[in-house]
Amino acid sequence: MNANAFDLGEGAPIITLRGIAKSYWRETLEIPVLQGIDLEIPSGAFVALMGPSGSGKTTLLNLVAGIDRPTGGTLEVCGHELNDLDDDELAAWRNAHVGFIFQNYNLVPVLTAFENVELPLLLTGLGRRARRERVAEALDLVNLTDKQWNYPRQLSGGQEQRVAIARAIVTDPDLLVADEPTGALDAKNAEEVLGLMSRLNTEMGKTIVMVTHDPKAAHQARHQIHLEKGVLDRAVEVNR
Amino acid sequence: MRWLALIWKSLLRSRRRTLLIVGSLVLSVFTVAVLQSLLTTLDSITDNPNSGSRLAVRHKSGITQMLPRSYETYLRQQPEVETVCALQWFGGYYQDPRNFFANFASDETTIFQTFREEFGLSSITEAQIKEYLRDGAGCIVGESLALKNGWKVGDVVPLTGTIFPINPRLTIRLIFKSSRPSDENVMHFHYKVLEEGVPRMKGLTGAFWVRVHRPEDIPRLIDRVDRHYANSAYETLTETESAFNLAFVKMLGNISAIIQGITIAVVLAILIVTANTMGTAIRERGSEIAVFRAMGFSASRVLSLLLAEGVLLVGLGAALGIFLAQAAAGAVRSALGAVMPFFADFEITSATALLCLAGALVVGLLSTFIPAYAATRRPITEGLRSVG
Incomplete structure (x- = not known):
């Protein structure tokens, strides 16, 4: 089945993958992880990448996010051919266009919630005042203004993930990538985080690509793309 | 938050470790500064600018004859x-x-x-x-x-x-x-x-x-x-004032070689200790470094931040060590200056202080660079996998 045939809705594609392949090498042994991926994801989509362990969903997410490079094929994300960018250009591109949400939040333990959210802005050239305003807005959006001076160890898991979301959106990226964002959360906090992501998608128009094993989490997405042994298997539109 | 605040906060990640490494640096720089200054002071005995026109005539068998x-x-x-x-x-x-x-x-x-x-x-x-x-x-x-x-x-x-x-x-x-x-x-x-x-x-x-x-x-x-x-x-031994003073100093043995030997040992020891500590500290932060890079920090910027941490750490230790050495030099001048006049000139000269500071900074850069370089060259995806 050709993934191009997947109907992920209308709109200009923000992510275009053509013949993407990715292999890892263990000494002389080539281990293919992704093969011949063709995919277009329109701007404003909320896509859940699903599949069994080893199906290549996290690898696909990493490629889309520009933190890994394909061994074959081309990918254009947010208007940039990522293959053409060197490491430093790719880093600058990520800062401008991609927000990351990780399973384990990955906040810097020695920084307060405010400082954690401010981190990506240090690279933007914004002045101190402008940075503070942006951080305040982001923390307000995730409803954590009252916890802004708390350190990660003083926050619950759900609050930590909300800080991580604030950090992901503070640069106003076009694309949010989330790898198992609710994997370390209990049901209540998971629901809260998913609700927040849903709002970012519907109200702020952020394109979200999320890897998840959790059917409940996947249900928040508007489309589910299933991978099987490194190839796209099927796409499902979520009916709510 | 400013860059310096980020570096400083990262340094205080493990306060005990930072304190111990700063403590060992203070002790090392203090030792090197005092020993090098002692060497300079002893050298000044044989390098009296006023002694060029003077000779000492003494008994050939020794200064007690x-x-x-x-x-x-x-x-x-x-x-x-x-x-x-x-x-x-x-x-x-x-x-x-x-x-x-x-x-x-x-x-x-x-x-x-x-x-x-x-x-x-x-x-x-x-x-x-x-x-x-x-x-x-x-x-x-x-x-x-x-x-x-x-x-x-x-x-x-x-x-x-x-x-x-x-x-x-x-x-x-x-x-x-x-x-x-x-x-x-x-x-x-x-x-x-x-x-x-x-x-x-x-x-x-x-x-x-x-x-x-x-x-x-x-x-x-x-x-x-x-x-x-x-x-x-009564056979005589006639020599320049510098040579006479040198003979006096040589009664203490080959001080210069001993001091230089101790200095090299201290520098090597602190280099190994700092390299080990920085290496451990950086390895522990593998996932954090990956997150920084994912957010858009380039490898060279992360490397600079880590090097700045190392330099700040050793700079702090060196500054404290030099400060303590200055205080100790003052105490030595007061306690021994009258007994052994050359100790009245004992001081940590700015040249010695700069040498210690520069040496410490080199130690900081060397000990941080290798683990930091390796950490920043590691693929981001690999670093993120180490999260657990």
């Missing part, structure tokens, strides 16, 4: 010689053995000319010198020594002999000021006090200090004097 004072006549007759001064270490103390300082029986008639730079002759009047020459029980002392003991001109200073069995009571007739603190921690008194008090010293002296008209005459004069007294009952 005496020479006849009659040699003075021959020495004076040499055309190259300007003045000759008999000088004998007295080794007395004032009131308490801990109040030990350099004191000499010296030829009062030539001491001022022979050591004119040390006495700062421009600040001494003829009348003061005459007053000293007039009083056979008089003495002259340096200003530092006088200040330390609260002495003033006219005070009587009882000295207790440790080498010679006399306890002279000396009246201060002159207090001189010199350009080097070590030259001011000295007392001189009339040679006849020693000769009259100690019969066995009559007509003898430990050394003659000879001032020549021109430094270039020194080699010729050395050769002639030693040849003249060869095979006599």
Whole structure:
């Protein structure tokens, strides 16, 4: 089945993958992880990448996010051919266009919630005042203004993930990538985080690509793309 | 938040580890600064800028053997010689053995000319010198020594002999000021006090200090004097003042080699300790580094941040170490300056401080660079996988 045939809705594609392949090498042994991926994801989509362990969903997410490079094929994300960018250009591109949400939040333990959210802005050239305003807005959006001076160890898991979301959106990226964002959360906090992501998608128009094993989490997405042994298997539109 | 705040907060991630590494750096830099300064101080003994025109004539068998004072006549007759001064270490103390300082029986008639730079002759009047020459029980002392003991001109200073069995009571007739603190921690008194008090010293002296008209005459004069007294009952060893002082220092062994050896060992030890600590600290932050890079921090920027942490850490340790070494140098000057005059010049010079700081920064950069470089070259995806 050709993934191009997947109907992920209308709109200009923000992510275009053509013949993407990715292999890892263990000494002389080539281990293919992704093969011949063709995919277009329109701007404003909320896509859940699903599949069994080893199906290549996290690898696909990493490629889309520009933190890994394909061994074959081309990918254009947010208007940039990522293959053409060197490491430093790719880093600058990520800062401008991609927000990351990780399973384990990955906040810097020695920084307060405010400082954690401010981190990506240090690279933007914004002045101190402008940075503070942006951080305040982001923390307000995730409803954590009252916890802004708390350190990660003083926050619950759900609050930590909300800080991580604030950090992901503070640069106003076009694309949010989330790898198992609710994997370390209990049901209540998971629901809260998913609700927040849903709002970012519907109200702020952020394109979200999320890897998840959790059917409940996947249900928040508007489309589910299933991978099987490194190839796209099927796409499902979520009916709510 | 500013970059420096980010670096500083990262340093305080493990306070105990940071404290221990700073502590070890403080100790190392302190040790190196003190030892190097000691070396500089010892070097200055043999590198006295005023000594270029002076010779020491002593017994060939060693500085504890005496020479006849009659040699003075021959020495004076040499055309190259300007003045000759008999000088004998007295080794007395004032009131308490801990109040030990350099004191000499010296030829009062030539001491001022022979050591004119040390006495700062421009600040001494003829009348003061005459007053000293007039009083056979008089003495002259340096200003530092006088200040330390609260002495003033006219005070009587009882000295207790440790080498010679006399306890002279000396009246201060002159207090001189010199350009080097070590030259001011000295007392001189009339040679006849020693000769009259100690019969066995009559007509003898430990050394003659000879001032020549021109430094270039020194080699010729050395050769002639030693040849003249060869095979006599009192053979001489004539040498430049620097060589004489060096012989004095060499009694302590090859200090320079020992100090340099310790310095190298300390630097290597701290390099290994710092490298190990920084390596562990950076490895523990593998996932955090990956997150930074995912957010858009380039590998070179993350490397710079990590290097800045290492440099700040060692810079802090080095600055504290130098500060403590300065304090210790002050304490050494107070405690030992009077006993061993060259310690009155003991200080952590800015050159030594800069050397220590530069050395510490190199250690910081070297010990941080390898683990930091490896960490920033690791694929981001690999770093993120180490999260768990």
